[in-house]
Amino acid sequence: MSGERDPSVEGGAGFHTPVGSRRTFFRWVTTGLAGLIGLGLAVPLTGYVISPALKRREPQWVDVGALDELPEGEPKQLDHVTTSRDGYLESRFQKAVWAVKRPDGQVSVFAPMCTHLGCGYHWAGGEKQFKCPCHGSVFDLEGQVVAGPAPRPLDPLPAKVENGRLLVIFKEFKSGIAQRVEL
Ligand code: FES
CATH class of the missing domain: 1.20.5 (Single alpha-helices involved in coiled-coils or other helix-helix interfaces)
Known part of the structure; x- marks a missing residue:
């Protein structure tokens, strides 16, 4: 319409x-x-x-003890608890390092894992050597390989002394290879 x-x-x-x-x-x-x-x-x-x-994990200086408590020329295993933050995850680990105080007061610190396959080694005081029980690697006081299948010396860790305290940064390295590759 x-x-x-x-x-x-x-x-x-x-x-x-x-x-x-x-x-x-x-x-x-x-x-x-x-x-x-x-x-x-x-x-x-x-x-x-x-x-x-x-965010990548930030390396942290960790207080592992008083310098005075380290015997001179005799390695000592120092245990400590470290906290690592990875993103939102915060984890606490019991870690150990080997520390050697030299006569001049300098301190060398080694990661506690054998460089062969990662076993824990110990200090054989009588022989003045670090010995790994797993496959017989032997290291001298400087961490150099003396015997056994270890492909490289012990892994040194960053260390410093502040106010009489020994601080270290704990790191882990790939075992079984000649190069030092941080994990
Ligand atoms: S892990 Fe130490 S000798 Fe094999």
């Missing part, structure tokens, strides 16, 4: 805007803005959440 309004036409006579096109446009704009706001929030939040997990 000539007097009926076309349902696809919005507004009064003469305005032929397709129904929903404005609504669709605003929906797109709203969705786009919401997406941008969401992205703006998500990027820093994601960085905040995952960045600790991506």
